[in-house]
């Protein structure tokens with residue numbers, strides 16, 4: 001079978017965890033099919049992450065060269081499309097990490113090469129012969145679907161949810177061939193002037209093992225002090241519902257949900273959040289949900305593994321004190 005490609009954004013000092021997760025899935029498919037894995041590394045002209053990608057299972061690292069430090073998503077999609085067209089054999093699968101970038105790049109790629117696109121994939125399995133099967137959880141995880149491309153499909157494009165797949169284990173003895181490919185120059189009409197990242201010592205929301213989220217029940221921006229204290233005690237990331245963001249209590253980068261970020265931590269603690277379908281869209285894949293809400297009828301309890309019917313301003317400090325006692 002043809003090779004597996006993984007798009008890797010190398011802009012940051014350390015490779016994001018989702019790249020190890022995509023590499024793990026690509027390696028699994030490649031091993032089942034007797035194929036190879038190519039990591040397409042962009043926003044990293046010096047290829048500083050090439051060795052790490054080899055250790056994670058890449059047989060080949062294709063470094064995208066561009067005059068721009070940050071490739072606009074459309075350029076990334078067009079570049080991948082040209083690479084597919086130029087390849088001796090089109091890849092069986094191209095994986096990209098779900099997020100704002102992939103939401104623009106993946107459709108551009110799929111459209112350009114006439115490939116099916118599976119978005120927000122939470123699992124990848126190999127059918128007999130290594131053909132990829134993609135697991136999705138639409139309708140806020142009320143349904144689990146396993147989808148495959150129609151027979152005869154050359155390439156499938158898929159975007160992968162962060163924290164959903166098992167990461168590849170690094171093996172420092174592995175090496176990869178490094179090749180260089182130019183970015184698609186015909187798609188450079190738009191350029192990214194600057195990428196601004198909010199500086200925070202906290203663990204990234206989309207990659208955190210534990211997330212403590214606050215909603216309208218916090219009553220105001222000062223309510224987040226309670227959330228922060230519990231998050232500090234747990235080494236957790238902070239999340240928020242949309243009203244907390246719309247009211248200006250916390251920055252939009254913390255919003256979880258349909259129009260915010262999708263998270264899948266081991267533990268999600270929802271404080272003063274009612275559990276709307278739009279919020280659930282961003283957190284329903286959490287492995288364990290603890291809900292604290294003073295309304296026993298709140299919908300969040302239907303999503304929760306553990307429910308605490310209480311005033312969050314009493315319950316959260318109690319939890320924190322108990323954690324401190326056990327530390």
Ligand SMILES: Cc1cc2nc3c(=O)[nH]c(=O)nc-3n(C[C@H](O)[C@H](O)[C@H](O)COP(=O)(O)OP(=O)(O)OC[C@H]3O[C@@H](n4cnc5c(N)ncnc54)[C@H](O)[C@@H]3O)c2cc1C
Pocket residue numbers: 214215216217218240241242243244255256257258259260261271272273274275276277278279282292293294295298310311312313
């Ligand atoms: C197109 C669209 C997209 C949307 N996208 C998103 C999204 O991405 N993310 C998102 O979150 N929402 C989104 N929403 C909004 C969504 O519909 C809900 O309005 C929102 O999720 C509700 O937020 P909440 O639970 O914080 O507030 P509320 O629904 O007002 O719930 C507050 C909860 O706090 C409880 N509470 C109050 N005080 C306390 C206390 N002291 N102690 C304990 N509990 C208390 C209340 O009992 C209540 O259950 C979207 C809506 C639309 C139409």
